[in-house]
Amino acid sequence: MPKIFFKPNDFRRLSLLPGEVRKYITAFPMLLNDIQSYKDDSIEDIKNRVERCYSLRTFDRFMGIFGFIKIEKEGRSYDVAEFVTKTKLFDKLITCKNPSARKP
Secondary structure, three states, rough: OOOHHHHHOOOOOOOOOHHHHHHHHHHHHHHHHHOOOOOOOHHHHHHHHHHHHHHHHHHHHHHHHHOOEEEEEEEEOOOOEEEEEEOOOHHHOOOOOOHHHOOO
16 A cells, blocks of 8 residues: 555645555566557666556546545646645545554
8 A cells, every 4th residue: 555645634745655556567477468458668668658547547636536646747748747645535535544654
């Protein structure tokens, strides 16, 4: 789970961090096979498509639509940075426990 969900509601960060996508690809490695690739694509090109897919489906099409996060976009065209902030609705409906805070 992205670490943003363990932060206060006013914490704003980029919607996608590389470590999160690596976990997503590890959990669903078949995605790399299902992404349309072109003749000269490198594995990095394919991973970039998976990152965009993850961000779009997780943040824009699920959490944003249902009001769990607020999405702000800065920039233009292909140079857009997306920032997310969780909402009070998220905290009201979902409880996240930080796995790194577990006691032995």
